[in-house]
Amino acid sequence: MLNPVNDVLLSVIVPVYNAAAYLERCIESLIQQDESRFEVIFINDGSTDHSLSLLQNYAHYPHFHIIDKVNGGVSSARNHGIRASRGKFLCFLDADDFLPSTAFSTWLCLMQQNVCMAVGQSQHFTPQGQALDFPVASDHARPMAVSAAINELLYFNPRHGICDKVFRGDVIRQHHLRFNEDIYNFEDLLFVMNYLWLQQHRQVVFSDKVVYHYVKSAHSATRSSLKEKHFSFARSFSSMKAFLSAQHHRCYYHLYLKVTSSYIYKALNSEGFSRDFIDEYIALYRQSFKSYLSSGLMINAWSLYFTFFFLSPRLVSRLRKWVRK
Structure with a gap:
């Protein structure tokens, strides 16, 4: 007791x-x-x-x-x-x-x-x-x-x-x-x-x-069907940046790009997302990628993926889906 x-x-x-x-x-x-x-x-x-x-x-x-x-x-x-x-x-x-x-x-x-x-x-x-x-x-x-x-x-x-x-x-x-x-x-x-x-x-x-x-549950928020509200992560990152200094920007943008590319990929392979909605986040991704370059990109496999995704997110997403199959 x-x-x-x-x-x-x-x-x-x-x-x-x-x-x-x-x-x-x-x-x-x-x-x-x-x-x-x-x-x-x-x-x-x-x-x-x-x-x-x-x-x-x-x-x-x-x-x-x-x-x-x-x-x-x-x-x-x-x-x-x-x-x-x-x-x-x-x-x-x-x-x-x-x-x-x-x-x-x-x-x-x-x-x-x-x-x-x-x-x-x-x-x-x-x-x-x-x-x-x-x-x-x-x-x-x-x-x-x-x-x-x-x-x-x-x-x-x-x-x-x-x-x-x-x-x-x-x-x-x-x-x-x-x-x-x-x-x-x-x-x-x-x-x-x-x-x-x-x-x-x-x-x-x-x-x-x-x-x-x-x-770990199959019904968790990260595994449930994707909805537009889940893209509010962008507002989290936008607000978060106010609490960071320049020495954090490289790590911040690395995570931001990883999350944004993941959600764009999921949206491209889900129903219910308009092309305009996805294009809005592709534009956000490309803007963030340029900021990542300015902050000093990290030499790793993710940075190579980020670069390809910047050039053609739809092609990379199709290839990624094909590889997963």
Whole structure:
């Protein structure tokens, strides 16, 4: 049984939307944590399955708080959780994922006074709970200046999500930092870059410990049918650039081109996208490619691909589709 919450060190924000199939596994992983000074804020985001009733079965746990709201999307749910949080530190958990029992104690150990954010390892699982990979975990932790950490997250050790990280709650609350609810892709990376821009006097720690169990699902947003709203990633990157300096531009544009070319390829091989819509993003890609050249392109296979895609995105996409077949 969990102990009553007297001193909340860590707030955990869990958006819940039609997650009944996996929710109990997620909740049990929270109950089994070896650190008790935490609170969990579950935001039921208008679920139409029995997710809410499952949450209510655990309402007697003193660490757990349940917010029931109309559906507004994952960013809306996370923002509700931020507003309700009390912890010195803050992290995020998706309801279809789960945690190793040492996740919270690892976070609290890493978040020393001069550290603004810690980043851990993720292990991937099937929906049935079978491990798909086995990261080599160790006690090794690399402290890094924020400026270097940004390039690490963008390119050298790409970590674009939100759930393998822990943040300082006071920084988020003081600056009213929130997720953009009108952006559906890379809004989490935008949140991270905004946060780091506010904390350039501190350090980021990269840990080799596994802090998150990510469940790979065929129904995830990245694998579901492509829609125009998914191209809001461009707004994420446009906003993100305001938080970066010239030393980050090469890594930033490398990621931007990788993402943009991927979405153009998907759109060219999907139904429901007009030629004008696709051409708009091809023009954006070509403009970004020129900026990438100006920032100093990286000598790697991706840069060669970017060049060919710049010359003829439709031809490259046809060839790529042919190779995949």
